[in-house]
Amino acid sequence: MPYRLAGFADEISTDIQVQMDHLIENGVMFNALRGANGKNVMDFEDFQIPLTKTQFHNRGIKFSCIGSPVGKVKIEEPFEKEMERLKIACKRAKQFETKVIRVFSFYIPQDGDPARHGGEVIKRLKAMADYAKTEGLNLIHENEAGIYGNTADRCVQIMEGVNAPNFMAAFDFANFVHEGDDPLAAWPRLKKWVKDFHIKDWSIAGKGNVPAGKGDGRMREILTDAFANNWAGMLTLEPHLTRSPGLEGKNGAELFKIAAESLKGLLAEIGAK
Numbered sequence: 001m002p003y004r005l006a007g008f009a010d011e012i013s014t015d016i017q018v019q020m021d022h023l024i025e026n027g028v029m030f031n032a033l034r035g036a037n038g039k040n041v042m043d044f045e046d047f048q049i050p051l052t053k054t055q056f057h058n059r060g061i062k063f064s065c066i067g068s069p070v071g072k073v074k075i076e077e078p079f080e081k082e083m084e085r086l087k088i089a090c091k092r093a094k095q096f097e098t099k100v101i102r103v104f105s106f107y108i109p110q111d112g113d114p115a116r117h118g119g120e121v122i123k124r125l126k127a128m129a130d131y132a133k134t135e136g137l138n139l140i141h142e143n144e145a146g147i148y149g150n151t152a153d154r155c156v157q158i159m160e161g162v163n164a165p166n167f168m169a170a171f172d173f174a175n176f177v178h179e180g181d182d183p184l185a186a187w188p189r190l191k192k193w194v195k196d197f198h199i200k201d202w203s204i205a206g207k208g209n210v211p212a213g214k215g216d217g218r219m220r221e222i223l224t225d226a227f228a229n230n231w232a233g234m235l236t237l238e239p240h241l242t243r244s245p246g247l248e249g250k251n252g253a254e255l256f257k258i259a260a261e262s263l264k265g266l267l268a269e270i271g272a273k
Helices: 016-025 048-058 079-095 114-134 152-162 173-178 183-193 219-228 252-269
Strands: 004-007 030-033 062-066 100-103 138-142 167-172 194-199 201-203 208-210 234-237
Touching (some): 004 062, 016 048, 016 252, 030 234, 062 079, 062 234, 079 114, 100 114, 152 167, 173 194, 194 219, 219 252, 234 252
Parallel strands (some): 004 030, 030 062, 062 100, 167 194
């Protein structure tokens, strides 16, 4: 099966017309829907939803996931509030005809023992997965910086603890590097759960995000192994290049094009189809 490219189109522009133009220009036919017209997807007004969906569908662009912020809050905050946000995210997934919602595993205090929070994190994520299952939807957990699941060890703990077929992983190369974890060591431990690669690289020397394959994320080795073993998920561009060394002053569309071309060049190098 040919590889599939998605993108967080709000990195191109807040304007959905510009988003659509540049997704298509770069051969990216799935939008990981996080925001449009200056609003987060969770905050869309009722009239925006059918209009936005129709505009993208009319251009041949589908939605790979709802890029929700669910779980991107402090673990000390009441869980009931996040469950309500999850319900909104599930509603959005159905409205935009996708079965996938991105979630996080809660920010934990940086001055204590992370292990103290593991049980509560897994309990919450399991409840979220159970609810999503009743809605016929899937959750993917991103290894965001600063949250409980920011390292391979704790990502494995989460995946084994939740232990649900509708709860899988989004593998973010740059975030692992940023958090001091080796992506190449993380990959074999997490590969059976990975349904989405977030295409974002990080340079340790440059202390910032760089185009795919230009940093320390070990993308070539990991993607080579993934495709050799018939991985068939989504490759989602989330470049975060606004502060990348040497790319200062370029707008979102220009940076997205650089990111897309770098990824496609890397995929050609490794013979991915």
